[in-house]
Amino acid sequence: MSADATATGPDALPESFREIAxxxxxxxxxxxxxxxxxxxQGLPELPERYADHPELLEPVPECQSPIFLITEVEGTGREATAHLFFSAPPEAPTTRGFAGILxxxxxxxxxxxxxxxxxxVTAELGLAEVVSPLRLRxxxxxxxxxKRQLREKSGA
Known part of the structure; x- marks a missing residue:
């Protein structure tokens, strides 16, 4: 399935998201x-290399609470391994929860x-009934x- 795929529903979700949904x-x-x-609460802490250099992380202005993220890629192309890192304040549990899911x-x-x-995928998690559409955005x-960072870093 391509990144532009329009299939929705539980069967369209990757296995990892399907289990969470x-x-x-x-x-x-x-x-x-x-x-x-x-x-x-389960969102991993930033590694020291990013905790000491928050300017390396990208802000996500669509979120109502401040959150920043960065990706790392081991290898090249679509087979490379993706690593995700997030920074969100403890007083933003919804935002941190979304980052934890991702x-x-x-x-x-x-x-x-x-x-x-x-x-x-966010619409398939069953959260639309409990959080606002703005938060899901x-x-x-x-x-x-x-996705953009991974494309840039992996050459995929």
């Missing part, structure tokens, strides 16, 4: 917010897998920046 869909609205909070689903995957992730903004 199933977890969210298995819960009621209140528990979905709790799971999102758990993803926010980190869990995409970090360590091939660049091709990340690039093939449908842009609509922020997660889409993160995914868009991740």
């Amino acid at each position: 199933e977890d969210f869909h298995a819960l009621g609205e209140r528990d979905r917010l709790q799971l999102l909070l758990e993803f926010s 980190a869990e689903a995409l970090d360590g995957r091939s660049v091709g897998e990340v690039l093939d992730t449908p842009d609509e 922020g997660m889409s903004g993160m995914l868009g920046r991740i």
Whole structure:
């Protein structure tokens, strides 16, 4: 599936996102917010090389809360391995939760897998009922920046 693919629904999701979506869909609205909070708490800390140099990270202005990200690529082309790093304040649990979902689903995957992730993946997580469309747009903004950085860094 290409990055421009328009297929939607659970079957269009990469396996890593499908599992996360199933977890969210298995819960009621209140528990979905709790799971999102758990993803926010599980967001890995920035490595020292970025924590000491926040200017290297790209801001995501679509998010209501300040969040910054950077990718690294091991190898070249679509088979290269993608690594994702995020910085978001603890007082922004929704934003951190979205970053945590993206980190869990995409970090360590091939660049091709990340690039093939449908842009609509955020709508498939079952969060539209519990967070605002504006907040979901922020997660889409993160995914868009991740894909752009990976294309640039991998040559894919």
